[in-house]
Amino acid sequence: MSGRREEETATPLDQAARAAWLYYVGGATQDQIAAEMGISRQRAQRLVAKAVAEGLIHVRLEHRVSRCMELERALTRKYGLKRARVALSLGKGADPVKAIAPVAAEELERIFATPEPLVVALGTGRTLRAMVEEMRAIDCPQHRIASLNGNMAPDGTASAFDVIMRVADKVRARHYPMPLPLVAATPEERDLFISLPPVVRARALAENADVAFVGVGEMGGEPPLLKDGFLTAEEIGELRAQGAVGEITGWAYDDSGTYLQTGANARIAGVRLERVAEKLIVAIAAGAKKRAAIKAALKGGLVNGLITDEITAEALLS
Template sequence: MSRADPEPTLQDEAARAGWLYYVGGLTQDQIASELGVSRQRAQRLVSRAMADGLIQVRLNHRIGACLDLEAALRDRFRLTRCRVVPGLGPGADPVRAIAPAAAAELERFLRMPDPLVIGLGTGRAMRGMVDAMGPMDAPQHRLVSLIGNIAPDGSASFFDVVMRIADKVRAPHYPMPVPVISPTPAEKEAFHALAPVRKVAELARAADVIFVGVGQMGGDAPLLADGFVTAAELTQMVTAGAAGEVAGWVFDSQGQYLNLGTNDRTGGVRVEPELDRPSIGVAAGASKVPAILGALKSRILNGLITDEATAAALLSKS
């Protein structure tokens, strides 16, 4: 539902200017160009954002346009949680925009007094979320990885986040001690037959809340860039309709998991559609739109943290 007054308020403008200056690192000339105002007005808006307490480390004001997009996404995809943040402009890394909002959302759960099992995916957006978090004590919760933490060369996966979060929040944590993708289905089954792996997998399946990144399946696919799949495997899956992946599990444009490619060798635990608990995607960027859209359609994700441009693209294509 749209707000009665769609015009940005002075606080809207100040919040956006402050976001671009303190988070996006834009100069006042660049902010003036981005907002279509004079340099003097851009300077005043940035000053007002700080003076009014709208900008600290994170944005403390929900810009009206973002609220409208959140409402539209919630209605369209039946989302339980949705945060849309201002974009940082063309060419900027969208992870820088969404990471503070994702951190705030995760911290909201970590502050809950009753014990939770929090399932975590991997990837650049997830790592950005962790980097944006402040230290806190949350020993009542358990953190569990949904995806393997072993890279093809035997090293620890670079974007694994469970131990990085645990170090910040002092919570018990359970990494998934298997390859992200095993060489053969038999090897995957052998890993998952081990008692410690079974226990971690059972804990992951029982997670009370899930946070995951979303990977695209084009030439810039994270699975390809990180060496988890070959170009031939990626081409095979794209030809079969692959649109995206969550926690290493590949799905098509409707969010249906494929019964081919690397899915029979993927370690960890698959995020099932239509969960009755929060399953929150942290993702933004034009290349990720088809993947995010598929995951929303099947409700692999029932929550989303993204930026304005991505939110608008999702609504225009759905």
């Protein structure tokens, strides 16, 4: 068959989806796709590329590599974790977020598959955002999704890394965003913000969440808090001088995994996670830059779960 016309309602994405389906599921060549869809060969190639670029195509590896499982066991033992997942690394040069995002998505899907209603709290950041993009859509109306920190960027717009909305969209669960900046201008402003009734309720839910998935921010190099304009270079320098090596939901902590009492921490509006035995707090982070931050969080018991990659896992164990 050739020249089957797409119907009037076919959007560009529909076409891309069809081409990618024929390519990846059907195993057709681009020439065959072109013939099937009545388009040129290069258009078929462009449609397939578009489908991948738009995130229409999800690839999962359904095989646990023994090397990763060993590392998971070792991490669990060394740091007393409740859960550890180690993703295959993509090589030294590659962005480790690409490797851990699908694995984190898998773990979060596993959490949502739990029949008992849960409150799942989510942080923000590039890594979590990448995780969300890898998640499959599935209805889990029994759960509730809480935000751990505000989704407002310093300029007042909703942050581009909005995680909670996208997750809620995919699993169709109730969600409780926090209309807050990540960092307030002054400690007083912070106190004012978190005394607002809707914020009080949202924070209460997040504080009592059964499961939390958070990213880990580093203090060395170009910290996310600086890159995204939440703090200035001087403020970061000050935190560093006070011993900060990492940050979770904006809260800076030192080498031993103890939250700092001073500096910018007095202005963080988000929830500070405290480890409680029955809670699962999973850090999702990998990469050489984040190593010190992850290690401190594990040592101080700020988290009791970790999703990382091979290279980082090896470093954390040495």
